[in-house]
Amino acid sequence: MGAEGQQSGQWADVTPDAARRLVTAAVEAFAERGYHATTTRDIAGRAGMSPAALYIHYKTKEELLYRISIVGHRLALDILRRARDSAGSPADRLSEAVRCFVRWHAEHHTTARVVQYELGALAEEHYAEIVALRRDTDAAVRAIVEDGVAAGEFDTPDVPGTTLAVLSLCIDVARWFNAEGKRTPDEVGELYADLALRMVGYAKK
Amino acid sequence: MGAEGQQSGQWADVTPDAARRLVTAAVEAFAERGYHATTTRDIAGRAGMSPAALYIHYKTKEELLYRISIVGHRLALDILRRARDSAGSPADRLSEAVRCFVRWHAEHHTTARVVQYELGALAEEHYAEIVALRRDTDAAVRAIVEDGVAAGEFDTPDVPGTTLAVLSLCIDVARWFNAEGKRTPDEVGELYADLALRMVGYAKK
DNA sequence: CCCCGGGGTGAGCGGGCGCTTAGGAAGTCG
C-alpha cells in the first residue's frame, strides 16, 4: 500500500540511501497517523532498519518533520512563483498557479498532508522559519490577483480575503484527496483553476 | 486565554457539571495541541480535577473525542439542513448555508478544529458513525446546488465537485481562523457566502 | 445517630515512548 510511485522523486537528492528511505517512511507514517501518533520504531521499521538507525541520520524525530516541512514548502512556493512570473494574462497565470498547486497537493497528498497539517508539532524556531515561507506563498498568489484587478480583468472586492480563500481551498485538497477516489489530480486541478477564476470575478470572454 | 465566551453554550446540556468542565477542557486541549499530543492529566488539570476524575465520567480519552465529534457534527448538519429547508431562492439558501456554516467554524473554531481535523484518532466504529454524518452534510449542500441548477439560477458544470469544493472551503476556516485576527466571524461568513455564489456561477441581477 | 452511595483523590501499575550507548560487520587504505 505504501508505494506511491513518483512520491520518491521529491526526495531524490537526499543522501545517503538510508536517510532517504527514512524520510519517505516518515512521510508515509506522519500522513497516515499524524506526527504524534507515529513512533520512531514505526518509521525505522518501514525503512527496514532498527530504531537506533534513525539517530545516525537525524538528531530527533522532530528534525525529520522539519526537513519534510522545509522541502515541501519550498516546492510549493516554487510552483506558485513560477506561475506568478510566467508569461500571459493574470487570468492565465492564476489559472496556471491553481492548477499546478492543486495537482501537487493531490499527487503528493501524503507529503502535502504532513506539510500542511503537522506544522504545530514543529519546534518554535523551525515553526517560525516555516511561517515565513507561508507568508511568501500568500504573497505570490496575492500578486497575481492584484495584477488582475489592476488590469481590470478581475472583479475582486476583497483581495486579501479572496487570496486567502483561494489558497485555503487548494490546501484543503491534501485533506480530502484520495488516490483511490474517482478524480485524478489533473481533473481536480482543472476544476479548481476554473473555480478560482470564478472566485476572483474573472469575466469570461 | 482559554475563555471563549459562548463556547460553553454548545455543551450546556452536558451533566453533571464536572462532565461539562471536562468536555470543554478537552476541546481546548485537543484544538491547541491535537488529540495525540494531549494527555489525560492535561485535560483533568484544565478542568481543575485530578487525572482519575476523568474516568468517573468517561470510559476513555477516546470517548471524550467521540462525544465532541458527535455533538459538533450534529450541530453542523443542523445548520446546513435548516438553510436547505428555508424559504427563498436557491441562491438565498446557499448564501445562508455558507454564511452560517462558516460563522460557526469561525466562532467555535476550537470545537470545529477538533471536529474536522481529529477524526483519524477515533475508534473504527465511532469513525464509521461520523463518516455517515459527513455524507449527510455533503448531501445537504449538494441538494441546494442541484436546486439552483434546476432552476437555471446557477451555472455549475460539475455539481459534485463544486459542492465538495464549497464545503472544503468552509471547513478549512477552522484551520486558519484566529480569534485575534482582524476578521470577525460575521465578516468571513459574508465574504464566503459571496464566494460560494461565484463558485456555482450565480449570475447577479 | 448510622449507613450508604455518588463524586472525588493519591498513589501507582504496566507498558511504550524518544533516545543513548557499547559494540560489531564490511569496506578501504597503509
Add this chain to the structure above:
DNA sequence: CGACTTCCTAAGCGCCCGCTCACCCCGGGG
C-alpha cells in the same frame, strides 16, 4: 595483515502515558 571509517544493531535507560484501585468526603433517608 591491522587500523580506521562508516553504517548499523541489541539492549536498555528514564520518563510519562492511559488507566485503575483502595480509600475518603459529604449530603440525605431511616
